[in-house]
Amino acid sequence: MAAPEVNARGDITTRWAELVVALLFVVAGAIVIIDSIRVGIDWADDGPRAGYFPFYIGCLLTFAGLYVTVQTMLRWKKIGNATFVSGERLKPVLLMLLPSIAFVVLIAWLGIYVAAFIYVGAFMLWQGKYGWLPTIAVSAGLPIVLFLVFEKWFLVPLPKGPIENMLGF
Amino acid sequence: MEDVGNLLHGFAVALTWKNLLFMLVGILLGVLIGVLPGLGGANGVAILLPLTFSMSPTSAIIMLSCIYWGALFGGAITSILFNIPGEPWSVATTFDGYPMAQQGRAAEAMTAAFTSSFVGAFFAVVMITFLAPLIAKFALRFGPPEFFAVQLLTFCSFVGMGREPPVKTIASMMLGFALAAVGLDTVTGQLRMTFGFTPLLQGFDFLIAVIGLFGLGEILLTMEEGLAFKGKGGRINPTIVWQTWKQLPQYWATSLRAILIGCWMGITPGGATPASFMSYGMAKRISKNGAKFGEGQIEGVIAPETAAHAAGTSALLPMLTLGIPGSPTAAVLLGGLLIWGLQPGPLLFVEKPDFVWGLIASMYLGNIAGLIIVLTTVPWWAAILRIPFAIIAPVIVVICAIGAYTVHNNMFDVYMMLVFGVLGYLFKKLKYPLAPLVLALVLGDMAETAFRQSMLLSKGRVGIFWSNPLVGSIVTLALVLLVWPLISRVIASLRNKPPAAQAA
Numbered sequence: 156m157a158a159p160e161v162n163a164r165g166d167i168t169t170r171w172a173e174l175v176v177a178l179l180f181v182v183a184g185a186i187v188i189i190d191s192i193r194v195g196i197d198w199a200d201d202g203p204r205a206g207y208f209p210f211y212i213g214c215l216l217t218f219a220g221l222y223v224t225v226q227t228m229l230r231w232k233k234i235g236n237a238t239f240v241s242g243e244r245l246k247p248v249l250l251m252l253l254p255s256i257a258f259v260v261l262i263a264w265l266g267i268y269v270a271a272f273i274y275v276g277a278f279m280l281w282q283g284k285y286g287w288l289p290t291i292a293v294s295a296g297l298p299i300v301l302f303l304v305f306e307k308w309f310l311v312p313l314p315k316g317p318i319e320n321m322l323g324f
Numbered sequence: 325m326e327d328v329g330n331l332l333h334g335f336a337v338a339l340t341w342k343n344l345l346f347m348l349v350g351i352l353l354g355v356l357i358g359v360l361p362g363l364g365g366a367n368g369v370a371i372l373l374p375l376t377f378s379m380s381p382t383s384a385i386i387m388l389s390c391i392y393w394g395a396l397f398g399g400a401i402t403s404i405l406f407n408i409p410g411e412p413w414s415v416a417t418t419f420d421g422y423p424m425a426q427q428g429r430a431a432e433a434m435t436a437a438f439t440s441s442f443v444g445a446f447f448a449v450v451m452i453t454f455l456a457p458l459i460a461k462f463a464l465r466f467g468p469p470e471f472f473a474v475q476l477l478t479f480c481s482f483v484g485m486g487r488e489p490p491v492k493t494i495a496s497m498m499l500g501f502a503l504a505a506v507g508l509d510t511v512t513g514q515l516r517m518t519f520g521f522t523p524l525l526q527g528f529d530f531l532i533a534v535i536g537l538f539g540l541g542e543i544l545l546t547m548e549e550g551l552a553f554k555g556k557g558g559r560i561n562p563t564i565v566w567q568t569w570k571q572l573p574q575y576w577a578t579s580l581r582a583i584l585i586g587c588w589m590g591i592t593p594g595g596a597t598p599a600s601f602m603s604y605g606m607a608k609r610i611s612k613n614g615a616k617f618g619e620g621q622i623e624g625v626i627a628p629e630t631a632a633h634a635a636g637t638s639a640l641l642p643m644l645t646l647g648i649p650g651s652p653t654a655a656v657l658l659g660g661l662l663i664w665g666l667q668p669g670p671l672l673f674v675e676k677p678d679f680v681w682g683l684i685a686s687m688y689l690g691n692i693a694g695l696i697i698v699l700t701t702v703p704w705w706a707a708i709l710r711i712p713f714a715i716i717a718p719v720i721v722v723i724c725a726i727g728a729y730t731v732h733n734n735m736f737d738v739y740m741m742l743v744f745g746v747l748g749y750l751f752k753k754l755k756y757p758l759a760p761l762v763l764a765l766v767l768g769d770m771a772e773t774a775f776r777q778s779m780l781l782s783k784g785r786v787g788i789f790w791s792n793p794l795v796g797s798i799v800t801l802a803l804v805l806l807v808w809p810l811i812s813r814v815i816a817s818l819r820n821k822p823p824a825a826q827a828a
Binding site: 169172173176177180183184186187190191194198199202203204205206207208209212213215216219220222223226239240244245247248250251252254255256258259262263267271274275278279282283284285293297301305309310311312313314 | 501543548714
């Protein structure tokens with residue numbers, strides 16, 4: 156079956172986005188209910204058990220999710236092919252999101268200074284179409300400023316990687 | 325006048341060179357945050373919060389609240405010069421502010437905006453000065469049922485007064501409560517919803533949620549809209565400021581209405597954004613120039629700006645006196661207080677008068693300083709906006725990542741920030757409001773504790789919420805607000821019936 160949430164131009168439709176998010180709420184609500192029942196939703200000798208309050212939260216969460224789900228399905232035809240985000244507009248969003256994910260993965264590996272240098276530099280080169288000189292200036296300048304502000308002035312340590320270790324920080 | 329004495333003492337606390345310097349730094353950072361897309365009052369304060377860990381609580385809160393004022397001022401600059409609201413509450417300012425800039429009256433519009441922001445905030449601070457001690461004294465008698473009732477009122481008013489669909493408000497709010505419940509249950513010591521996953525032991529910190537939802541989420545939205553900053557020059561000279569000030573007093577009625585709307589919406593957590601729209605709408609209906617609104621009427625700038633700032637400021641009143649923030653940014657400030665070991669609420673006024681009155685005094689000083697600073701530095705901020713998005717966007721993501729990391733020095737928080745960023749993008753697009761999620765995440769533990777204690781007192785009977793007139797009326801009011809969308813729909817359908825019958 157072809158992915159039904161995408162129409163011919165690669166647009167994501169509002170009704171599918173609405174449905175998926177609503178179902179996520181239902182799943183989240185179900186998780187809360189199940190775990191609340193596990194820890195106990197009734198009373199112990201010393202008062203309500205740990206699941207007493209979250210249980211109702213889970214119920215309301217599931218209810219709200221189901222409500223939106225049903226509402227979306229009832230209005231399925233009416234909403235029609237309204238676009239949630241067009242394929243053309245999704246591209247810049249992904250071009251922002253995916254490098255950001257890569258950046259966060261790099262932080263864990265290389266530390267934030269080197270990761271920021273690579274991320275900002277790559278972004279400026281490919282998306283901003285800047286020359287090497289302004290790219291290096293900004294992408295190398297930022298970690299230096301960050302280092303001075305956080306580590307030196309406010310004494311807040313940031314994640315560091317092998318290169319900083321080599322330099323003795 | 326005990327309060328005036330306290331306030332003067334507060335000025336003595338706030339008026340040290342060191343604190344004045346923090347105030348200045350705070351305002352400058354705040355305006356910067358307000359001007360940049362993706363950084364706003366709430367996540368800006370959240371990101372900068374760790375920087376203040378090494379300061380004394382008084383200096384820290386002075387700096388943080390000044391960041392907040394700065395962000396409120398900053399939003400207006402981008403609205404007027406670039407037709408891009410830097411903050412949601414300055415959307416209404418673009419309606420008349422940008423047309424004024426197009427007509428070459430940018431300086432006039434900005435002077436009007438900054439001055440009315442100042443007026444709105446100033447009156448709200450005066451209100452806080454006199455009301456806060458009274459409410460705090462009154463709330464000293466509150467027990468768990470009363471606290472839970474007030475929290476219930478807060479959340480129900482989101483459902484009843486929000487602009488978003490009520491069911492989506494509930495969904496978003498309950499997700500906040502559910503996330504707040506993750507981790508160690510402080511009463512029984514049991515683990516909830518951690519599923520054996522160690523990083524979840526500490527639960528979800530709302531600061532991370534704020535940074536992701538409002539920061540990365542906003543950047544993704546901006547990328548989708550494909551913003552290009554094409555703005556008007558923004559030079560302000562003293563002559564124009566003076567001329568604008570001379571014509572402002574004739575709009576006193578508009579300002580007064582805006583202040584009232586703002587204060588009301590700020591205390592009940594309607595927040596600055598609906599306040600600004602309501603005030604704009606009302607000014608448009610009442611003004612004799614109403615038909616010309618949208619073409620560059622100065623009143624169309626005064627009304628939303630005054631209301632937004634009055635609301636933004638008065639959101640701090642319930643935060644200080646009851647420990648219940650009226651807006652996400654107030655929630656972040658509350659989070660800051662908790663980190664410094666200060667429990668906001670009625671006892672704060674008794675136990676830490678220096679801190680409370682120092683903060684209130686700094687609100688006066690911060691606003692005056694803010695007005696002067698923004699009036700003199702506008703061209704500078706306008707220049708920052710001309711930096712292309714391909715540079716600004718990754719830099720903001722880096723700053724968000726640092727903000728998320730420094731809260732607990734934990735990489736897991738940075739991953740969560742990404743997840744919240746994607747959620748923020750989806751929620752914003754599907755009209756799930758973010759503020760209830762954040763407030764539920766902040767207040768979740770407190771609300772749960774108050775509810776459980778109430779249930780313990782009454783041995784599980786819900787009747788305790790109607791056990792005395794005070795708690796009973798708050799709970800009833802909350803329930804009315806909760807079903808208000810239904811009531812108003814019924815009223816509307818009753819009103820529409822006669823003409824419909826005629827048509828048939």
